[in-house]
Amino acid sequence: MxxxxxxxxxxxxxxxxxxxxxxxxxxxxxxxxxxxxxxxxxxxxxxxxxxxxxxxxxxxxxxxxxxxxxxxxxxxxxxxxxxxxxxxxxxxxxxxxxxxxxxxxxxxxxxxxxxxxxxxxxxxxxxxxxxxxxxxxxxxxxxxxxxxxxxxxxxxxxxxxxxxxxxxxxxxxxxxxxxxxxxxxxxxxxxxxxxxxxxxxxxxxxxxxxxxxxxxxxxxxxxxxxxxxxxxxxxxxxxxxxxxxxxGSINPVIALPAALADKGAELAKTLAASIALGCGQFCTSPGVVVVQQDEASQAFVQAFAEALAAQTPHAMLTPGMRKAFDAGVARLTGHEGVKTLVAVDAAPAAVAPTPLLVQTTAERFTASHALREEVFGPAAVVVQVADADEAVRVLKAVGGSLTVTVWGAETAGDEAQRIVRAAMQVAGRVLFSGVPTGVAVTAAQHHGGPWPAxxxxxxxxxxxxxxxxxxxxxxxxxxxxxxxxxxxxxx
CATH class of the missing domain: 3.40.605.10 (Aldehyde Dehydrogenase; Chain A, domain 1)
Known part of the structure; x- marks a missing residue:
């Protein structure tokens, strides 16, 4: 019954x-x-x-x-x-x-x-x-x-x-x-x-x-x-x-320095709210955030962590989902070379989880499938890259995704073109502003993507x-x- x-x-x-x-x-x-x-x-x-x-x-x-x-x-x-x-x-x-x-x-x-x-x-x-x-x-x-x-x-x-x-x-x-x-x-x-x-x-x-x-x-x-x-x-x-x-997918966000230098604090709050929306139980919830190692990007990561820590998601839909989320948290936080920026509070499954944010390098991210598995819930991985080439390698390692978001590609140039090209190769929808949560019902929409999305x-x-x-x-x-x-x- x-x-x-x-x-x-x-x-x-x-x-x-x-x-x-x-x-x-x-x-x-x-x-x-x-x-x-x-x-x-x-x-x-x-x-x-x-x-x-x-x-x-x-x-x-x-x-x-x-x-x-x-x-x-x-x-x-x-x-x-x-x-x-x-x-x-x-x-x-x-x-x-x-x-x-x-x-x-x-x-x-x-x-x-x-x-x-x-x-x-x-x-x-x-x-x-x-x-x-x-x-x-x-x-x-x-x-x-x-x-x-x-x-x-x-x-x-x-x-x-x-x-x-x-x-x-x-x-x-x-x-x-x-x-x-x-x-x-x-x-x-x-x-x-x-x-x-x-x-x-x-x-x-x-x-x-x-x-x-x-x-x-x-x-x-x-x-x-x-x-x-x-x-x-x-x-x-x-x-x-x-x-x-x-x-489902992990929906990478590529945050280029140009966008973060201009409005990094605003974008940090927007992204944190997107990850916590619906307790992260959206197939388009951002799960990977790719940043470079310049001053504006590092300031963004700090603001992003603070904004995510302040989020208060509701309880997850089912005990099974919460169990899977807790297992994903343990997988990420226990992985070698991963630094925890925002930790999940230990709490019973009936209580709403707090968000998780961890950070790792492009080298570790591309080498480990465990870091690229979807964690269905309010969790994300920050990946530090040296340049656009590493950002492209991260996207290719992700494989198929419902969405990729690219902030800071408004000006044409070799770096922007390479990243956008890679995004279009792996995603069904590429965003250049905003966040991927929220899927418009319209003739031009495409909600799909290469395997495993x-x-x-x-x-x-x-x-x-x-x-x-x-x-x-x-x-x-x-x-x-x-x-x-x-x-x-x-x-």
């Missing part, structure tokens, strides 16, 4: 919910598959109406959903109201994309008389929905990356039914949002298979879902370990399927290009008129 736990008192509350068994998973997937053809062939008006209806329903139930989410997560009503707003915004945003024809785009090459290569038949390139999608909810965003989050919204917009694997960290909220969504679908006369949900605390439910032969793609946001294991399951199927996993670096899990993950190209050669008249809408 799944039991909700009050995030502040750590006491159980509410009725325990049954976990999904193998038969439940099978029924959910079969229902999604039964609805698949009709939803794939659905017109823009139907898809947009569902997405907007879900957004309206979320907002309409705000007064009930936000307190429930707060009780299960302890994230606070301000944060959770903002997250609900974002979730409704992206649902409506995908509805707008559907209205604009994004899922139905097609490319038409008219026939040319004659033999190849100059001559050709008529070819029309369209995209078809892949079929039922398994979506794994994340713990740290109970609205925006959960039952009606971006993966669900983008898959529905693409014409794919969704089977949600709810996160066990907020089972009551997940059930409430799912029931809300079912009501919207029923009111619009849609097949209930368009959106299904399964729940379970162990790995069995998720593995069964990925292995099910009717599931045609997987969207996942979570840990590297969990995502890599599920990707292996997706690849081991008799019919391997796409696995779109966002696995994500399993599919050419795709994004945030922004309107996310629906491209669930549409497969098909070239129609000399198609009959009735098919071309559908203008990219599946038949």
């Amino acid at each position: 799944l039991q909700s736990i009050d995030a502040r008192t750590h006491e159980p509350f509410g009725q325990a919910l049954p976990e999904s068994g193998a038969d439940d998973v099978n029924r959910a997937v079969e229902a999604a598959a039964a609805a698949s053809d009709a939803w794939a062939a659905s017109p823009a008006a139907a898809r947009a109406a569902l997405l907007r209806g879900l957004a309206d329903a979320l907002e309409g139930q705000r007064e009930a959903l936000v307190p429930l989410a707060d009780r299960e997560t302890g994230l606070g009503p301000v944060r959770l109201n903002g997250e609900l707003d974002r979730t409704a915004f992206q649902l409506r945003g995908f509805a707008d994309q559907v209205d604009a024809g994004a899922p139905y785009t097609c490319t038409d090459d008219p026939a040319v008389a004659g033999a190849p290569p100059a001559g050709r038949p008529r070819l029309t390139r369209v995209r078809v929905p892949v079929g039922p999608v398994a979506m794994f909810s994340a713990s740290n965003f109970p609205f925006a990356f959960s039952v009606l989050g971006g993966d669900t919204a983008s898959a529905l917009a693409a014409g794919c039914p969704v089977v949600v694997k709810a996160h066990p960290g907020h089972p009551q909220l997940s059930r409430a949002v799912f029931e809300l969504a079912r009501g919207v679908a029923a009111a619009q006369g849609l097949d209930e298979g368009v959106l299904q949900m399964v729940q379970g605390a162990g790995i069995d439910v998720g593995v069964q879902l990925v292995r099910h032969p009717l599931i045609q793609a997987v969207a996942f946001t979570g840990s590297f370990r969990g995502g890599a294991a599920l990707q292996a399951e997706a690849n081991a199927r008799p019919q391997p399927i796409p696995f779109y996993g966002e696995l 994500s399993t599919a670096p050419f795709t994004t899990s945030v922004g309107y290009a996310a629906l491209d993950r669930f549409l497969r190209p098909v070239a129609l050669q000399d198609a009959p008129a009735w098919l071309l008249e559908r203008k990219g809408q599946a038949c």
Whole structure:
């Protein structure tokens, strides 16, 4: 049974919910598959109406959903109201994309008389929905990356039914949002298979879902370990399927002397607040800060340490996350050649952790994989480099990252170009001001990156290009008129 736990008192509350068994998973997937053809062939008006209806329903139930989410997560009503707003915004945003024809785009090459290569038949390139999608909810965003989050919204917009694997960290909220969504679908006369949900605390439910032969793609946001294991399951199927996993990263910040000399104290406070935001439980939380050894950079490190020590994060979302954070702290502080600048206070797992800041050299950082592993929580590593060449080596050692932030590259020059080039090679998003926490939902967004940040670096899990993950190209050669008249809408 799944039991909700009050995030502040750590006491159980509410009725325990049954976990999904193998038969439940099978029924959910079969229902999604039964609805698949009709939803794939659905017109823009139907898809947009569902997405907007879900957004309206979320907002309409705000007064009930936000307190429930707060009780299960302890994230606070301000944060959770903002997250609900974002979730409704992206649902409506995908509805707008559907209205604009994004899922139905097609490319038409008219026939040319004659033999190849100059001559050709008529070819029309369209995209078809892949079929039922398994979506794994994340713990740290109970609205925006959960039952009606971006993966669900983008898959529905693409014409794919969704089977949600709810996160066990907020089972009551997940059930409430799912029931809300079912009501919207029923009111619009849609097949209930368009959106299904399964729940379970162990790995069995998720593995069964990925292995099910009717599931045609997987969207996942979570840990590297969990995502890599599920990707292996997706690849081991008799019919391997796409696995779109966002696995987190350490999001380096390259702080060049020019920026620090100008506004180092301000940037120190901004960065400290970003690392402590949400108790560091964001996939875009900055985990590595690269500085040179000049006077302005060293003054920045001191101000940064002071600002981070003054932060007071809230408790972590689950005891498991706190245990993993404590293990990461021990790994960093116990590593040879690492100096602790801000130490974590020893405290029970139920108490909010204090931030950690350690410092090391570029040589040690690039040589040790242990220093480059993500610590999910309010922790960061300062890496001292001699010059731009060492900064580039640090970025290459990090490998794939969701983001890289470069401060001080406003003026073109060899040093700036080399660092920016390296940043673009390893990250899905490169920032030149601000901090990486906060991911805008927009057409130009890319939330992904080379392995190990994500399993599919050419795709994004945030922004309107996310629906491209669930549409497969098909070239129609000399198609009959009735098919071309559908203008990219599946038949």
